[in-house]
Amino acid sequence: MNVVVLGAGAVGCYLGAVLSNQHSVTLIGREKLVNEFNQNKRLQLTDYEGRNSDFCELTVTDQPDSLAAADLILLTVKCLSVHEAAHQIQAFAADTTPVLCLQNGIGSDDMLRHLNNPIIRGTVGFNVAPMGRGVFHRGTEGDVRAEASLPQHIADSLNLAFLSMGFPFSTTRDFEALQWAKLQLNLNNAINALSDKPLKQELETLGYRRVLSMAMSELMAIVRQERIRLPKLTKLPPSWIPLSLRIPDSWFRKVASSMLAIDPQARSSMWEDLNNQRMTEIDYLNGAVVRAGRDVGIPTPVNRVLVRLIKEIESGRRQPGLSSEELLHEIRHPTY
Incomplete structure (x- = not known):
């Protein structure tokens, strides 16, 4: 072939x-x-x-x-x-x-x-x-x-x-369900890019995981309303993942080690794009959740903030490297 x-x-x-x-x-x-x-x-x-x-x-x-x-x-x-x-x-x-x-x-x-x-x-x-x-x-x-x-x-x-x-x-x-399940996991791309940290280090920080949990919960609300049943892409069912992200760091390390094998230096493709001063795929990731939420009448404030922050970095108005505390503050006190 x-x-x-x-x-x-x-x-x-x-x-x-x-x-x-x-x-x-x-x-x-x-x-x-x-x-x-x-x-x-x-x-x-x-x-x-x-x-x-x-x-x-x-x-x-x-x-x-x-x-x-x-x-x-x-x-x-x-x-x-x-x-x-x-x-x-x-x-x-x-x-x-x-x-x-x-x-x-x-x-x-x-x-x-x-x-x-x-x-x-x-x-x-x-x-x-x-x-x-x-x-x-x-x-x-x-x-x-x-x-x-x-x-x-x-x-x-x-x-x-x-x-x-x-x-x-x-x-x-049922590719539509698979696509949404993959998107659920890819919502972390933006958080990883904003943190400017390796994926493993970012995911082992409770504050970043809280933001990811909130972003995933918005997606889960949309797929529930649309009656889309997500396939399991990790060892946890999709509906359990937002909850698992909120457990203490020491517990999460044990859970995550059985969920997903990851290289200590791996980073998201969105981090790669920003690091090389390229435009990102944010409109097709977190932006897709925002659009879908608007279509079905479900608020998506967390994903909206993540889209805005990435676009601010793309335009040079902001630098990556937000701490988990800074990112949580942006989520809790959004400016549009």
């Missing part, structure tokens, strides 16, 4: 490199990626469990015309780049080529609906960080999932390849 990864950032490079063991893979990314690959002659994947593997049999380019030969397109651009990617797919790819969309949050796939290609939505449940010199590090556990409309032979092939690096691939017939 000829797989083309469009938008090969950290996640795209990681997935594409793993697939290159069994398939012909082309990564379409920025010029920086092309230069790194040409200089190092490989991509190196590491993870929190100690894996360390080199992958050399890839084609890396910044030109989208490689889409013409694709049997499967993995779309791994950020949400803000989906519109441009749709034009590239329309210009170069065959109409019959499936597009597996692996964006965070809710709403970005709307920009692909005018394409004739089969559009399959998916989620990536782990964090990948670029370490430089063609090295990409997976810092948390998780899996990759997609809508059941993905052809079965492709799903089986992806699962076989991904299991070789310690994570499974599966499909679901």
